[in-house]
Amino acid sequence: MPDHAAPAGASRRSATTAGRLRTRIAALTGWRRHAAAIALGAVAALAMPPFCAAPLLLVAFPGLLFLLDGAERGRAAFAIGWSFGFGFFVAGLYWIAWALTVDLARFFWLIPFAVAGLPALLGIFTGLALWLLHGLRLQGVSRVLAFAVLWTLAEYLRGHILTGFPWNLIGYSWVGWIPVLQSVAWIGIYGLSALTVAAMAMPAAIGRRGGGVATALGLLLFAGLSVAGWLRLQDATTATVEGVRLRLVQPATSQADKWNPDLWPQIFQQHLALSARPATQPVTHIIWPETSVPYFLSRDAHAREAIARVVPDDGLVIAGAPRIVESGGPVQYFNSLAAIDGAGAVVGTYDKFHLVPFGEYVPFRSVLPIDKITSGTTDFSAGPGPRTLELPGLPPVSPLICYEVIFPGEVTAEGEDAVRPAWLLNLTNDAWYGQTAGPHQHFAIARTRAVEEGLPLVRAATTGISGVVDAYGRVTARLGLGEQGVLDADLPVALAEPTLYARFGDRGLWLLLALFSVAAIGLRRLGRA
Incomplete structure (x- = not known):
């Protein structure tokens, strides 16, 4: 040639x-x-x-x-x-x-x-x-x-x-x-x-x-x-949603401590204490990371009552928590999100649908003689898929737990009847990966979903990186890896129209x-x- x-x-x-x-x-x-x-x-x-x-x-x-x-x-x-x-x-x-x-x-x-x-x-x-x-x-x-x-x-x-x-x-x-x-x-x-x-x-x-x-x-x-x-x-707007002020709680709990049942009461109290910290501006909603509540809320009225005491007026605490379903067949466990109001009622739930192999279930369990690396021997069940959650005092939201946020084109509900969300909410527990490149990569990938969809993204992580990202991928608030504390921030607005990618996909x-x-x-x- x-x-x-x-x-x-x-x-x-x-x-x-x-x-x-x-x-x-x-x-x-x-x-x-x-x-x-x-x-x-x-x-x-x-x-x-x-x-x-x-x-x-x-x-x-x-x-x-x-x-x-x-x-x-x-x-x-x-x-x-x-x-x-x-x-x-x-x-x-x-x-x-x-x-x-x-x-x-x-x-x-x-x-x-x-x-x-x-x-x-x-x-x-x-x-x-x-x-x-x-x-x-x-x-x-x-x-x-x-x-x-x-x-x-x-x-x-x-x-x-x-x-x-x-x-x-x-x-x-x-x-x-x-x-x-x-x-x-x-x-x-x-x-x-x-x-x-x-x-x-x-x-x-x-x-x-x-x-x-x-x-x-x-x-x-x-x-x-x-x-x-x-x-x-x-031409990018810096506008935020009126009447919404979020508090992200980052307890910086090591994964070894999260696994220790003896420390669960202490870790739970830590979340409550961080949530109750004084704020320079009134907070309307508090967000905890993935599996931040170690108890089944449907069974534990005391945990719900404790959470209710830190719920802002007319607001919510949105927390990651396991969910159990015991009626109508075998017991099922879900890695879930729960929204709790000031009366201690669970007013909204979401079940993770994209599960981590070997972390939340063992593929080919009948063949592979190993356990999943998370606590417990029973596999989690998968939820039905992406959905738009309507919660009091908030714009419609698409929840995403852990690495569900890494899948392009799979972070919002589809179909003619699907409601377009106004923001993405990612609860995650990157404590598994310590002070490595993993949490940085995860946060960067999450930022990319915000740009693709033209939707702001809010991310609450156990050890970080927690933050708020606008619809253009700009980080408007952030708590670094390994930092303990709370992050109070306004919720950026979504783009008025879906992006080309959100409309036409790949x-x-x-x-x-x-x-x-x-x-x-x-x-x-x-x-x-």
């Missing part, structure tokens, strides 16, 4: 340098090749929150494609992609193993599976993407566009197969670059991933015909997205991937690859 049209001057030197680098990296074999792929994957992980070093992808993705140049067979291409994914997921998800240290005596043997086993499984997705890319036999710009399509499809499959795990999608590298993040309001996080991969991998085409121009266009694209996002933010993604595919085919046929 014609791929070495000689540029002049600086362009010629750039192409020569790229060619030499490509040759040296492609020549790596054996363990050196796989070590390089793992290292490049770890570099890509630094683009994720909390670092948000997106420019590092300009090193990681071209390096990956240079390694692919040295693969003669499909299985070698798969191994390169798998190794890159393994490095990416080990560096980005190491914090999952921290949860197992809460009960180290029982779960120490699972730590290697969490540290290496899960990344090994997730690496299959990147391995398949590189295997397919190798089979297409493309070069230059065409190959980069095809790579962006296949990488994004791999992310999409990872986010949907079985229960799905759409964590650390490449588009999240822009959470720290708020103007660029505005683009998810139009194309969603998967669409931003596709654009990111295409632009950041394009330097791999330098030295091929059209590669330098395509690289410049990719960088200009993100400059354009920055300008478009900046303009969008110039249709923009499929259009974008189709355009990339057509362009890749067209460039190949024109001999411009």
